[in-house]
Amino acid sequence: MSAAAVECATDTAGARVDKNISSMTGEIAVPRSNGELVFDAPWQSRAFGMAVSMCQAGYFPWDKFRAELAKAIKEQGQNGVDEYYHRWLDALEACLEPAKLFEHDALHEREHEYRDHVRDEVF
Template sequence: MTLPDAVKSTPRLPLDQDGGPVFSAPWEARVFAMTLQAHEADVFTWSEWAESLGAELAGDDIHDQQPQGYYDHWLNAFEKLLTRKKVTGADQLAELKQAWDEAAHATSHGQPIELKRGNT
């Protein structure tokens, strides 16, 4: 995957030897792709994105017993930026997270998780 220079310079972005992003779970790749799509749709500038992510990463506490992963910070920054830009509201995000958690708990291991229409 060839990334634009601005994306490659994102704070602490894990890259492989070929300069592509590294993901340890499918949801990480999805939120990465959603962020790029939102940027390409002019929802925010890459500078705004880097500032939002940087603020999340700066909140890392080296003494935290359960530190967040890089893409947990990425997701938090993305949600905050979408809320700040009034693309979505915090209540909508909370409802979607609850619906996702309920669907995940109701889904057998190895099966795709599906949200029922009307829950989002």
């Protein structure tokens, strides 16, 4: 685990995650309703969980993720929950790409398969 990623993996996991999420304010703030996280579709909560889990596993520091999320929102914008989580995925991809955990072209091919209903979402 990299020293920079320790910030997400140390402490009690729940307390660290809460602190990391609550520190996200302004444009990068996670959508909420009555204080609860908002997910409009199952894939959004999965994307959220993947980013948190990968950070906790030491693949990237949370500050890197926050910076990539801010960059994606600045460059592509976001209007609503669905677009927010698309930017979330952009940030996750940017954080994981250096680790070479996936093939960029294969990832986007799979994305198009789901979008075009060639594949069914698995629950």
